[in-house]
Amino acid sequence: MALDWEAIFATRAGRMRASEIRELLKLLEQPDIISFAGGIPDPALFPKEAFREAYASVLANGSAGAALQYSTSEGFPPLRDWIMRQMQALGVPCKPDNILITSGSQQALDYLGKLLLSPGDTALVTWPTYLGALQAFNAYEPRYDRLTPVHGNRTPAAYREAAAKAGGRVKFAYLTPDFANPTGETLDQEARERLLDLAGDLDIAVIEDTAYQSLRYDGKGVPSMLALDVARRGDIDATRTISCGSFSKTLAPGLRMGWICAASHVIRKLVLMKQASDLHSPTINQMAMHHVAEHAFAQQVEKVRSAYRHRRDHMLAALQRHMPEGVSWTRPEGGMFIWVTLPDHLDGAELLARAIETARIAFVPGRAFHADGTGGNTLRLSFSLASDEAIDEGIKRLGRVISEAL
Amino acid sequence: MALDWEAIFATRAGRMRASEIRELLKLLEQPDIISFAGGIPDPALFPKEAFREAYASVLANGSAGAALQYSTSEGFPPLRDWIMRQMQALGVPCKPDNILITSGSQQALDYLGKLLLSPGDTALVTWPTYLGALQAFNAYEPRYDRLTPVHGNRTPAAYREAAAKAGGRVKFAYLTPDFANPTGETLDQEARERLLDLAGDLDIAVIEDTAYQSLRYDGKGVPSMLALDVARRGDIDATRTISCGSFSKTLAPGLRMGWICAASHVIRKLVLMKQASDLHSPTINQMAMHHVAEHAFAQQVEKVRSAYRHRRDHMLAALQRHMPEGVSWTRPEGGMFIWVTLPDHLDGAELLARAIETARIAFVPGRAFHADGTGGNTLRLSFSLASDEAIDEGIKRLGRVISEAL
Numbered sequence: 001m002a003l004d005w006e007a008i009f010a011t012r013a014g015r016m017r018a019s020e021i022r023e024l025l026k027l028l029e030q031p032d033i034i035s036f037a038g039g040i041p042d043p044a045l046f047p048k049e050a051f052r053e054a055y056a057s058v059l060a061n062g063s064a065g066a067a068l069q070y071s072t073s074e075g076f077p078p079l080r081d082w083i084m085r086q087m088q089a090l091g092v093p094c095k096p097d098n099i100l101i102t103s104g105s106q107q108a109l110d111y112l113g114k115l116l117l118s119p120g121d122t123a124l125v126t127w128p129t130y131l132g133a134l135q136a137f138n139a140y141e142p143r144y145d146r147l148t149p150v151h152g153n154r155t156p157a158a159y160r161e162a163a164a165k166a167g168g169r170v171k172f173a174y175l176t177p178d179f180a181n182p183t184g185e186t187l188d189q190e191a192r193e194r195l196l197d198l199a200g201d202l203d204i205a206v207i208e209d210t211a212y213q214s215l216r217y218d219g220k221g222v223p224s225m226l227a228l229d230v231a232r233r234g235d236i237d238a239t240r241t242i243s244c245g246s247f248s249k250t251l252a253p254g255l256r257m258g259w260i261c262a263a264s265h266v267i268r269k270l271v272l273m274k275q276a277s278d279l280h281s282p283t284i285n286q287m288a289m290h291h292v293a294e295h296a297f298a299q300q301v302e303k304v305r306s307a308y309r310h311r312r313d314h315m316l317a318a319l320q321r322h323m324p325e326g327v328s329w330t331r332p333e334g335g336m337f338i339w340v341t342l343p344d345h346l347d348g349a350e351l352l353a354r355a356i357e358t359a360r361i362a363f364v365p366g367r368a369f370h371a372d373g374t375g376g377n378t379l380r381l382s383f384s385l386a387s388d389e390a391i392d393e394g395i396k397r398l399g400r401v402i403s404e405a406l
Numbered sequence: 407m408a409l410d411w412e413a414i415f416a417t418r419a420g421r422m423r424a425s426e427i428r429e430l431l432k433l434l435e436q437p438d439i440i441s442f443a444g445g446i447p448d449p450a451l452f453p454k455e456a457f458r459e460a461y462a463s464v465l466a467n468g469s470a471g472a473a474l475q476y477s478t479s480e481g482f483p484p485l486r487d488w489i490m491r492q493m494q495a496l497g498v499p500c501k502p503d504n505i506l507i508t509s510g511s512q513q514a515l516d517y518l519g520k521l522l523l524s525p526g527d528t529a530l531v532t533w534p535t536y537l538g539a540l541q542a543f544n545a546y547e548p549r550y551d552r553l554t555p556v557h558g559n560r561t562p563a564a565y566r567e568a569a570a571k572a573g574g575r576v577k578f579a580y581l582t583p584d585f586a587n588p589t590g591e592t593l594d595q596e597a598r599e600r601l602l603d604l605a606g607d608l609d610i611a612v613i614e615d616t617a618y619q620s621l622r623y624d625g626k627g628v629p630s631m632l633a634l635d636v637a638r639r640g641d642i643d644a645t646r647t648i649s650c651g652s653f654s655k656t657l658a659p660g661l662r663m664g665w666i667c668a669a670s671h672v673i674r675k676l677v678l679m680k681q682a683s684d685l686h687s688p689t690i691n692q693m694a695m696h697h698v699a700e701h702a703f704a705q706q707v708e709k710v711r712s713a714y715r716h717r718r719d720h721m722l723a724a725l726q727r728h729m730p731e732g733v734s735w736t737r738p739e740g741g742m743f744i745w746v747t748l749p750d751h752l753d754g755a756e757l758l759a760r761a762i763e764t765a766r767i768a769f770v771p772g773r774a775f776h777a778d779g780t781g782g783n784t785l786r787l788s789f790s791l792a793s794d795e796a797i798d799e800g801i802k803r804l805g806r807v808i809s810e811a812l
Contacts, residue, residue: 043471051474055461065449068457068658103509107684114545135682139520252474254689276541277683278513282691283660 028362034394035362036381039181039336045307046252047292047300054291058284067284073275074267075101075259076286082293083245083259090213091227092243094236097264100271103281105211105258108244109136111273112172112207112260117142120168124159128339128369128378130181130209133174144371147173149191156201172205172242173198177225179212179335182369182380186333189222196229199240206241212335214250214301217309219333226261237263249336250301251292255285308336311383314391322399324406329381336384339366341377346405348379354405359397434768440800441768442787445587445742451713452658453698453706460697464690473690479681480673481507481665482692488699489651489665496619497633498649500642503670506677509687511617511664514650515542517679518578518613518666523548526574530565534745534775534784536587536615539580550777553579555597562607578611578648579604583631585618585741588775588786592739595628602635605646612647617664618741620656620707623715625739632667643669655742656707657698661691714742717789721797728805730812735787742790745772747783752811754785760811765803 028035058067074080080099087094102108109132117123119141125133126147134144143166147153163170173195177187187195199206208225223231229239239262246258260270274280292300315338319329326343340363342348348365355361366378383391434441464473480486486505493500508514515538523529525547531539532553540550549572553559569576579601583593593601605612614631629637635645645668652664666676680686698706721744725735732749746769748754754771761767772784789797 040476043475046471046474048465048467048470048474051470052462052465055465056458059454059458059461061454064454064457065452066660068452068454068660069449070446070654070659103684103688106682110683132682132685139679139682248476253476254472254474256684256686256688273545276512276538276545277516278509278662279538280662282509282662282688285688285691 024364028356033356033360033362034386034390034397036383036386036394037362037364038385039364039380039382040385041249041253041304041336042307042385045304047296047303050292050296050300051252051288053295054288055284057291058287063287067287069283071280071283071286073271073280075099075281076283076290079286079290079293080259082290083261087226087243087261091223092230092236092261094261095264098236098261098267100260100267100274101281101286102244102258102260102274103278104248104253104256105209105244105246106132106136107256108258108260109133109174109207109209110139111270111277112205112242112244113137113140113142114273115266115269116171116205118168120166122159122163122166122168122170124170124173124204125371126175126180127371128182128366128375129174129371130176131369133209134371137174142171143168145170146371147175147195149175149187149195150185153194153198156198159198159202170202170204172207174207174209175225176209176211177222178210179215179332179337181212181335182337182364182366183339184330184332184335184337185339186219186222189228192222192225192228196225196232196241204240208241208243210243211246211249213245215305215308215336216334217305217312236261237265239263242266247289247293250297250304251289255282255289257281257285257289305334308384311386311388311391312338314388315381315383315386315395318391318395322396324399324403326406327402336382338381338383340379340381342379342402343406344377346402347376349376351379351401351405355398355401358404359401361394361397361401363398430770434762439762439766439768440792440796440803442789442792442800443768443770444791445770445786445788446791447655447659447710447742448713448791451710453702453709456698456702456706457658457694459701460694461690463697464693469693473693475689477686477689477692479677479686481505481687482689482696485692485696485699486665488696489667493632493649493667497629498636498642498667500667501670504642504667504673506666506673506680507687507692508650508664508666508680509684510654510659510662511615511650511652512538512542513662514664514666515539515580515613515615516545517676517683518611518648518650519543519546519548520679521672521675522577522611524574526572528565528569528572528574528576530576530579530610531777532581532586533777534588534772534781535580535777536582537775539615540777543580548577549574551576552777553581553601555581555593555601556591559600559604562604565604565608576608576610578613580613580615581631582615582617583628584616585621585738585743587618587741588743588770588772589745590736590738590741590743591745592625592628595634598628598631598634602631602638602647610646614647614649616649617652617655619651621711621714621742622740623711623718642667643671645669648672653695653699656703656710657695661688661695663687663691663695711740714790717792717794717797718744720794721787721789721792721801724797724801728802730805730809732812733808742788744787744789746785746787748785748808749812750783752808753782755782757785757807757811761804761807764810765807767800767803767807769804
């Protein structure tokens with residue numbers, strides 16, 4: 001492999017880095033490499049028959065004209081209603097005008113960066129955090145400061161002063177409370193409440209990414225940040241939490257469909273932004289997604305959970321067997337990722353180069369997910385695409401590569 | 407109707423105005439109103455059977471997994487190839503890396519505003535121009551200056567000095583050379599060459615919107631700005647013209663699918679922007695659109711041309727019969743719109759209010775399309791959705807309403 005590892009991993013987190021990671025993932029798609037790098041759902045689990053029925057139904061004579069025509073920027077009303085009912089079931093009383101359909105949650109993050117950030121403003125994120133969020137926000141030239149919701153954040157004054165010194169204001173906190181990409185970790189209710197306190201003190205928005213929320217394999221669900229915020233304020237229209245959801249991890253990512261649930265005055269601003277940026281998400285996909293959601297969501301979530309739960313368990317067991325002393329990892333209650341921490345003196349990027357050359361296995365080095373370029377001794381393993389055999393063999397080889405590097 | 411006309415039309419062109427026009431169009435969707443307001447294609451002409459076959463084929467066992475999965479930001483390679491061949495046939499030698507798939511040409515305009523404009527920079531547009539372009543660009547806070555390509559533009563120095571005085575630089579010229587929305591007018595080759603000269607002198611980009619290019623009903627095609635630019639420079643990668651295309655007016659708008667064709671170094675920047683803003687356009691739609699384009703594009707364009715040609719002719723004949731002295735209008739060689747100029751003292755917005763109240767007919771007042779709020783005595787008529795009977799009766803009523811106002 002003629003990859004320039006230094007060029008790929010030495011830059012500051014940003015536009016180029018995220019795109020380079022994606023380039024890297026493409027390069028790693030070689031048949032003889034066992035890859036735990038890609039963070040994508042298993043296409044074998046997609047509800048293909050339900051989508052076939054949905055598109056056929058949507059393109060039947062009565063509705064084909066509407067499916068192929070322009071539609072409103074807010075989104076297809078029955079789909080907004082379906083999402084509204086889902087949100088209600090998750091403890092968020094809301095109305096259709098609290099919901100905007102977006103082209104994946106990536107578009108939601110882009111819009112929120114555009115809405116909230118001026119150059120030099122501060123966005124609070126965890127170290128590590130979702131790479132696509134950094135990529136979306138970077139277009140609006142923020143500074144990042146660090147949230148540490150588990151161990152206790154800094155004081156509001158400390159965040160405020162650091163932001164002012166950098167010439168801007170703290171504008172929002174972004175986080176994935178459930179089974180985060182890349183760590184797999186879930187915030188407990190107390191940490192969520194403390195984060196709402198901090199956001200209240202700073203008077204900033206909270207952007208909650210719920211992409212993996214439905215993929216819980218065990219343990220008890222924790223109320224979402226938005227549910228907790230509504231419980232405090234009594235009314236979604238009085239909340240500061242903006243919740244970004246997605247069908248990508250439950251039904252399918254190829255339709256690029258997600259949503260934002262938030263106070264209606266926020267949604268109204270985002271609708272104008274949507275109209276200016278792409279008019280609306282594709283009508284036909286919204287109608288088809290509504291059909292599949294109505295007919296197959298619950299079974300599909302059960303199917304996906306069961307498959308990924310098995311893979312997570314299998315990978316955790318393999319790690320237990322094969323990792324040398326001094327290596328630790330997360331035990332996620334859901335999602336797609338396990339986060340591995342190596343002894344301090346090891347570097348994930350160097351390890352990857354060696355792992356590909358000598359063992360034909362791949363993962364994503366953890367530094368990429370850190371806004372400040374730290375995290376060199378970490379790496380992300382995805383179990384969503386791996387067979388039992390690939391996990392057994394791949395984790396065995398990973399253990400060997402790490403042992404040799406120690 | 408309890409519409410606040412002053413509020414709707416008195417504001418400066420911008421975000422709110424465009425969205426208000428769209429609100430207005432929704433309000434006008436009443437069964438007893440004959441509307442020439444909406445600028446949308448006729449759903450009766452959509453190639454429904456071809457789309458049915460396309461989605462069934464794409465969701466067949468061999469390809470369903472790929473159709474529902476994530477894909478690359480550049481776009482589905484066979485669709486990029488198809489567009490490349492179309493561009494080549496239109497006199498633009500190019501390669502796949504000169505093509506980016508976008509979510510409609512609206513997204514292309516948004517990206518180009520984001521790529522090229524800083525607040526206070528100048529965008530050159532015609533008065534009137536496409537409302538959606540103003541809406542997309544406004545997010546990046548430009549100043550507008552006026553192109554007059556038919557009668558001769560101002561000098562490069564004049565544009566440059568005005569831009570500097572406003573605290574920015576001229577960044578691009580935007581125009582729809584063929585059958586423009588809203589005027590229906592087409593620029594001759596000489597005007598296109600002059601505009602390329604001006605862009606060269608100013609060293610700015612030219613954004614060419616080709617949304618209606620395939621909808622020519624008579625007269626001889628004029629080479630696109632990009633084709634002329636390539637002819638001058640010898641290589642697309644040396645050109646300054648960025649061409650935005652769309653399937654919305656030929657195949658269907660509900661899939662939100664368009665493209666940008668430009669120098670590969672421009673496309674590379676836009677691919678990173680696409681990745682950060684929504685990862686990629688929906689995989690399934692790109693595959694389905696490719697299928698329909700391969701199997702039905704030529705016949706479909708013929709069918710649409712024939713239907714709209716008839717409606718244009720019918721509306722021009724009705725205008726000839728019913729318009730009072732002092733009213734003039736364009737005779738478009740293609741597209742969907744006829745542009746009517748009233749005597750100076752009449753106001754299109756006032757006339758619309760009266761037309762709805764007393765005659766139950768609707769159109770879009772022309773001031774909305776002018777970046778400076780002029781054009782009060784103009785209006786846009788769309789013939790794309792109207793039956794012969796609606797045209798006969800509606801234009802007769804319009805003539806009466808104008809006569810009464812004179």
